[in-house]
Amino acid sequence: MLLFVVFFLYPIISGLFYSFHDWNGVREPTFVGLSNYRWLISSRDFSRAMTNLCVYLLITVPIGIFAALGLALLVDSFTGRWANFFRNAYFLPVVLPAFLAATIWRWIYAPNFGLLNMILGWFGIPAVNFLNDTGTMMYALIAVDVWVSAGFNMVILLAGLKNIPTELYEAARLDGANKWQQIIHITLPMLGPVMFFVVTYSVISAMQVFDKPWLLTGSSFTEYGGRRGALLFPVMDMMGQAFGELKFGLASAYGFILTTAIVAVTAVMYLLGNRKETK
Amino acid sequence: MTVIRLARRPDVWTVLKWVVAIAVAVIAIFPLWWMVNVVFSLPGEPVSINPRLWPTSVAAGIDKIAMIFAETEYFRAYVVSLIYSILTIFGVLAVSSLAAFEFSLFDFPGKKITIAIVMLSLMVPTAVTIIPTYLLTSELGWLNTMQGLVVPGIASAFGLFMLMQFMRAIPRDMIEAARLDGAGHFEIYWHIALPLSRNAMVTLAILTFMRTWGNYMWPLIVGTRPEMYTVGQVVGLFNAPLSHQTVDVVMTANLLAAVPPLLFFLIFQRKIVEGIAMSGTKG
Amino acid sequence: MAKLNMITGGIASLMAIFACSTAMADDVTLEYWVFSDFAQGDALALQETFIKEFTDKHPGVKIEIVGKGDDDLTAGQVAGAASGNLPDVFMNGIRVGAQLAEAGVLANLYDKWMAMPEEYRAQFDKNEIKNCMPEEGKLYCLPYTGYGSLLFRNLTVLEKAGIDPSKPLTTWDEWLDQMKKVKAAGVNAIPDQSLVFNSIAEMYAISGDASTWSIDWDARKTRIDPKIMAKVLEKFVAMADLNSGTSRNDQATKDLFITNQLAFHTVGPWVDPTYVEAAKNSGLKYDYVLIPGDTAGKHGGIKYYEFVGVAPGKNFDISWEFASFITEKEQMVRWAKLLSRYNSNAAAMNDPEVAALPLVAASVEAVKGAMDVLPPYFVKAVPNCYLSTVVDYTSATADGDYSPEEGAEEMISELNACLAQ
Numbered sequence: 009m010l011l012f013v014v015f016f017l018y019p020i021i022s023g024l025f026y027s028f029h030d031w032n033g034v035r036e037p038t039f040v041g042l043s044n045y046r047w048l049i050s051s052r053d054f055s056r057a058m059t060n061l062c063v064y065l066l067i068t069v070p071i072g073i074f075a076a077l078g079l080a081l082l083v084d085s086f087t088g089r090w091a092n093f094f095r096n097a098y099f100l101p102v103v104l105p106a107f108l109a110a111t112i113w114r115w116i117y118a119p120n121f122g123l124l125n126m127i128l129g130w131f132g133i134p135a136v137n138f139l140n141d142t143g144t145m146m147y148a149l150i151a152v153d154v155w156v157s158a159g160f161n162m163v164i165l166l167a168g169l170k171n172i173p174t175e176l177y178e179a180a181r182l183d184g185a186n187k188w189q190q191i192i193h194i195t196l197p198m199l200g201p202v203m204f205f206v207v208t209y210s211v212i213s214a215m216q217v218f219d220k221p222w223l224l225t226g227s228s229f230t231e232y233g234g235r236r237g238a239l240l241f242p243v244m245d246m247m248g249q250a251f252g253e254l255k256f257g258l259a260s261a262y263g264f265i266l267t268t269a270i271v272a273v274t275a276v277m278y279l280l281g282n283r284k285e286t287k
Numbered sequence: 288m289t290v291i292r293l294a295r296r297p298d299v300w301t302v303l304k305w306v307v308a309i310a311v312a313v314i315a316i317f318p319l320w321w322m323v324n325v326v327f328s329l330p331g332e333p334v335s336i337n338p339r340l341w342p343t344s345v346a347a348g349i350d351k352i353a354m355i356f357a358e359t360e361y362f363r364a365y366v367v368s369l370i371y372s373i374l375t376i377f378g379v380l381a382v383s384s385l386a387a388f389e390f391s392l393f394d395f396p397g398k399k400i401t402i403a404i405v406m407l408s409l410m411v412p413t414a415v416t417i418i419p420t421y422l423l424t425s426e427l428g429w430l431n432t433m434q435g436l437v438v439p440g441i442a443s444a445f446g447l448f449m450l451m452q453f454m455r456a457i458p459r460d461m462i463e464a465a466r467l468d469g470a471g472h473f474e475i476y477w478h479i480a481l482p483l484s485r486n487a488m489v490t491l492a493i494l495t496f497m498r499t500w501g502n503y504m505w506p507l508i509v510g511t512r513p514e515m516y517t518v519g520q521v522v523g524l525f526n527a528p529l530s531h532q533t534v535d536v537v538m539t540a541n542l543l544a545a546v547p548p549l550l551f552f553l554i555f556q557r558k559i560v561e562g563i564a565m566s567g568t569k570g
Numbered sequence: 571m572a573k574l575n576m577i578t579g580g581i582a583s584l585m586a587i588f589a590c591s592t593a594m595a596d597d598v599t600l601e602y603w604v605f606s607d608f609a610q611g612d613a614l615a616l617q618e619t620f621i622k623e624f625t626d627k628h629p630g631v632k633i634e635i636v637g638k639g640d641d642d643l644t645a646g647q648v649a650g651a652a653s654g655n656l657p658d659v660f661m662n663g664i665r666v667g668a669q670l671a672e673a674g675v676l677a678n679l680y681d682k683w684m685a686m687p688e689e690y691r692a693q694f695d696k697n698e699i700k701n702c703m704p705e706e707g708k709l710y711c712l713p714y715t716g717y718g719s720l721l722f723r724n725l726t727v728l729e730k731a732g733i734d735p736s737k738p739l740t741t742w743d744e745w746l747d748q749m750k751k752v753k754a755a756g757v758n759a760i761p762d763q764s765l766v767f768n769s770i771a772e773m774y775a776i777s778g779d780a781s782t783w784s785i786d787w788d789a790r791k792t793r794i795d796p797k798i799m800a801k802v803l804e805k806f807v808a809m810a811d812l813n814s815g816t817s818r819n820d821q822a823t824k825d826l827f828i829t830n831q832l833a834f835h836t837v838g839p840w841v842d843p844t845y846v847e848a849a850k851n852s853g854l855k856y857d858y859v860l861i862p863g864d865t866a867g868k869h870g871g872i873k874y875y876e877f878v879g880v881a882p883g884k885n886f887d888i889s890w891e892f893a894s895f896i897t898e899k900e901q902m903v904r905w906a907k908l909l910s911r912y913n914s915n916a917a918a919m920n921d922p923e924v925a926a927l928p929l930v931a932a933s934v935e936a937v938k939g940a941m942d943v944l945p946p947y948f949v950k951a952v953p954n955c956y957l958s959t960v961v962d963y964t965s966a967t968a969d970g971d972y973s974p975e976e977g978a979e980e981m982i983s984e985l986n987a988c989l990a991q
Binding site: 100108 | 304307308312319321405417418420438455456486490493541549556
Binding site for chain 3: 032033034035047051052053114115118119120121122137140142226228229230231232233235236237248249251252253254
C-alpha cells in the first residue's frame with residue numbers, strides 16, 4: 009500500500025505542483041500560476057501534436073483491436089502444434105525491443121532501396137518515401153504500431169477466449185448456431201471484461217505514444233517529430249521541453265493537459281462499458 | 288473441439304484460413320529474419336541488398352558478436368538487465384496480485400478512490416513523473432543500486448489493472464463457499480484467486496519482462512555508472528547518431544539485445560499453454 | 571520461486587554493496603563522462619592512459635570514465651544536477667551549453683583559466699575559446715573535439731555521370747550542375763538536406779555566414795537575413811528532385827553512398843571509418859573536399875564543437891586540473907593521431923605528424939571557412955521551436971508550398987515569434 013502511495017501519488021502530486029511553476033530541474037521553482045498552461049495552448053507545436061494524436065488514435069486503436077481479435081480467433085481455430093506456432097509467430101514483434109523494431113522498419117521503409125519499395129516496384133508502383141513524405145508518415149507509423157500491438161493484445165484476448173467454457177459452444181451448436189453466430193453471441197459477450205481492458209489500455213497507451221515515432225523519425229531532444237512535424241506527438245514534445253529545454257514546469261503542465269484528455273476519454277469509455285454490462 | 292470437426296472438410300474457408308495465417312506469420316517473422324541476415328554478412332557489405340533471404344557469412348557474424356562482447360561490457364549488461372527484469376517480475380506479480388485480489392473481490396472504505404488513483408497513475412505520462420520519482424529515489428540514496436532500478440517499477444498500475452479485470456471474473460460464491468469452510472483471507476488468495484488467475488499471471492510476467500527489458504529512460508538516469516548499465520544503455524552507446532561505428536556493428540549490438548527476451552519467451556510459452564489448459568478444465 | 575527470489579535478491583544486494591563501496595574506497599573519485607565513441611575500443615584505451623598518467627601524478631585520486639550517447643549525456647547531467655549527483659568532469663555538445671549553464675551544471679572556469687600560464691592558453695583555437703566565453707569574466711568550457719563539415723564525393727558515380735573529379739569544385743553553380751548530371755545518369759545526387767537543422771545550416775553557409783545566422787538575444791530576434799534565406803531556399807527547391815529522400819544522418823544515406831547510389835554527402839568526418847571499410851571490402855572510391863560557396867573562395871558547411879565542462883562543488887579544483895590536463899596539447903596530439911580527428915587545440919593541429927593526416931588537414935581547412943551552427947553559445951538556451959521552425963519552412967518551401975521569398979519571410983516572422991515567448 010505504502011509502495012503505491014509513494015510511487016504513484018507522490019510523483020503525480022509533485023508533477024502537478026511543478027506545472028504551476030517555472031522550474032529547470034535544479035533551481036528553486038518559481039510560481040507562475042497558469043502561464044505554463046496558457047503558453048502551451050497557444051503554441052504551434054502543441055496544436056500540431058494534439059491534431060496528430062487525434063488522427064492517430066482514431067485509426068490505430070480500431071485497426072489494432074480488430075487485428076488482435078482476428079488473430080486471436082484465427083489462432084484459437086487451430087489446435088496443437090500449429091496453434092502454438094502461429095501464436096508465437098504473431099507475438100514475436102512484441103518481444104523485440106522498440107529500438108530494434110524501429111531500426112528494422114527504418115530500413116524496410118527506406119526510399120529507393122527499402123524492402124517495401126522493392127515489393128511495390130514489382131507491381132510497377134513508383135517508390136514512396138514512407139518516413140519523410142508527410143502524406144504517408146502517419147500510416148507508416150500505424151503499420152508498425154499494429155505490427156507490434158496486435159500480437160500483444162492477441163495474447164490477452166486468447167487468455168480470455170480460453171476461459172470461455174466450452175459447454176456454451178456445445179449448447180449453441182445444439183441450438184443450430186453457425187460459427188459466425190457463435191462468435192457474435194457467445195465469444196464477444198463473454199470476452200466483455202477482457203475486451204474492455206484491451207480497449208482501455210490500447211487507448212491509454214496510444215495517447216501516450218512516444219518511442220515508435222521518436223525512433224522512426226530519428227528524433228533527439230532538440231529535433232523531433234519528423235518532416236514538418238507530421239509525426240509529432242504530445243509526449244515527444246513534452247520530452248523535448250523537459251530534457252531539451254529543461255522546462256520541467258512546462259512539461260508537467262503538458263502532461264496534465266494530456267492526462268485530463270486521457271481521463272476524459274477513459275471515463276466516457278467506462279460509462280459506455282458499464283451501460284453495456286448492465287443491459 | 289468444434290473446430291477440429293469443422294476443419295475436417297477442407298473447404299474454401301479452411302484454405303483461406305491457412306493462407307492468412309501463414310501470410311501474417313511471414314509479416315511478423317520476416318523483419319527479424321532480415322536483421323539476422325544483415326548481421327551475418329560480410330562487414331562493409333551494404334545493408335540494402337534486397338531481398339535478403341539468407342545469411343551470407345556466418346563466420347563474419349560470429350566475429351562481430353565476439354568483437355562486441357570483447358569491447359563492451361555487454362555481458363555484464365545482460366546480467367544487470369536479467370536481475371532487474373526478474374526482480375521486477377516477482378515484485379509486480381506479488382504486489383499486483385495481492386492488490387488486485389483486494390480490490391476486485393472485496394469492498395472496503397476508500398476502495399473507489401484508491402482504484403481511481405491507480406487508474407490515474409496509468410494515465411499520467413511518465414515524462415511528468417520521471418523527475419519527481421527520480422528525486423525521490425535519489426533522496427532514498429538508491430541511485431546506482433538495484434533497488435533504485437527495481438522498486439519504483441514494482442508499483443505497476445498496468446499489472447494491477449490487468450489482474451483486476453481478470454479477477455473480477457472469479458465467481459463470488461466460490462469465495463463465500465471457501466469462507467464458510469473456514470478459509471482465511473490469505474488462504475482464499477493463495478488457494479483460490481491465484482490458481483484461477485494463473486493465465487493472467489503468466490501473461491503479466493511475460494509482458495513485464497518485455498517492458499522491463501526494453502525500459503530505457505529510467506535505467507538511464509538512475510543507473511549512471513557503467514556497472515549498472517542495462518542492455519538498452521549499452522546498445523544506446525552504439526545507436527548514437529554520430530557514432531563512428533559501421534552500420535552492421537550497430538545492427539549486431541541491437542540484435543544481441545533481443546536474444547534474451549526471445550529465449551525467455553520461447554522457454555515460457557509452454558507455461559502459458561499449461562496455464563491455459565489448466566484453467567480451461569476448471570472453467 | 572521463493573528460492574530463486576532469495577538468490578536474485580542476494581545478488582542484488584551484493585551489487586548494491588559493491589556500488590557503494592567503490593564510491594567510498596578512495597580519497598576522491600571523479601566521475602568523468604564522455605561521448606560513447608570515446609569509451610570504446612582504442613579510444614577508451616587512450617583515455618585510460620590519460621587517466622593513469624594523471625592519477626600517477628595525483629595519488630589518492632581515482633577517475634571513473636563513463637560513456638554515454640549524445641542525448642543520454644544531457645539527460646544524465648540534468649537529472650544529476652537536479653539531485654546533486656553531477657559527474658565531476660564531462661563532455662557535451664556546445665549547443666547544449668546554454669541549457670547546462672542555466673541549470674548551474676557548469677562551473678565558471680574563468681579564474682582558473684586566467685591563472686594558467688599564457689603558453690597553455692595560447693594552445694587553443696581563439697574562436698572556440700570565445701564561444702565558451704559569452705561575456706568577459708565567464709568561461710564555461712574548454713573546447714575539445716570538433717568538426718568542420720566536408721563534402722564526401724563518390725568518384726565512381728561522378729565518372730559514370732561524366733564528371734571529372736580532378737577538376738576542383740569551386741562554386742555552388744558548378745556543384746548544382748554536377749548534381750543535375752548525376753541525376754540524369756540515374757543516381758541520387760545528395761541527401762535530402764531539408765530534413766535536419768545541421769544540413770540546412772550547411773547549405774545556408776554557402777550563401778551567408780554566422781553574422782546573419784545567429785540570434786540577437788537582446789532584441790530576442792533572429793539575425794537571419796530574408797534575402798539570403800530566400801537565396802538559400804532557392805537551392806532547396808533546385809535540389810528537391812535531385813535528392814535521395816534520406817537525411818544526412820541516416821544510416822541509409824551511408825549505405826546509398828557505399829553502393830554507388832549517391833554522389834555527394836555533406837557531413838562530419840565520423841562517416842569516414844564506414845567509408846574506409848567499404849573501400850577495403852567493396853571497392854568504394856571516394857574523396858572529400860570543401861563544400862563550395864556561392865562565389866569562388868567562399869565555403870559552405872558548418873563547424874561544431876564538443877566541450878569539456880567541470881561541475882561546481884567540492885571536487886572542483888582537482889576536476890579542473892584533470893580537465894585542463896586532458897585538453898592540453900600533448901594529450902590532444904595523441905588523441906588526434908589515434909582517431910585521425912580534428913580538435914580545437916590549435917597547437918596540436920599544427921603538430922607536423924597530426925597535420926599530415928589527410929582527414930585532419932581537410933578538417934582544419936573546412937573549419938576555417940565554415941559557419942558556427944547555432945551561435946552565440948552559452949548565452950541563452952535556444953528553444954526547440956527555433957530549430958523546428960527553420961526545418962519546417964525549409965521543407966515546406968522545398969515541397970513547393972511557398973515561394974523562396976515567402977518561405978524566408980514566413981520563417982523569419984515565426985522564428986521571432988518563437989524567440990519572443
